[in-house]
Amino acid sequence: MKEFKYTITDPLGIHARPAGLFVKAAAKYPCKVTIAKDGKEADAKRILGVMSLGVKKDQEITVACDGDQEDEAATELEQFLKDNL
Secondary structure, X not given: OXXXXXXXXXXXXXXXXXXXXXXXXXXXXXXEEEXXXXXXXXXXXXXXXXXXXXXXXXXXXXXXXXXXXXXXXXXXHHHHHXXXX
C-alpha cells in the first residue's frame, strides 16, 4: 500500500471540476484508491464519495493506493493535487 497526505490549498476546497478530474485520474489505475479526511473514507474513483467528504481549504487528506500500479497511481495523484488543489 502506498499512502500520502496532502493539505488542500484551493480557496474553494475540493469542488466539482477538480474532483471530477481527480476521479478520472484515479480510475485509470487498477488498484484500489481511497481518499480520507477526519476518519471518513471514500472511494476516490466515485465523484459522490469524494464530494461527500466536504474537504475545505487548509484541510489535510490522506490518499491511499493499494494493488497493481499503486506506485504510479500515488505519484500521479499527488502531482495532480499539487497542480490543481
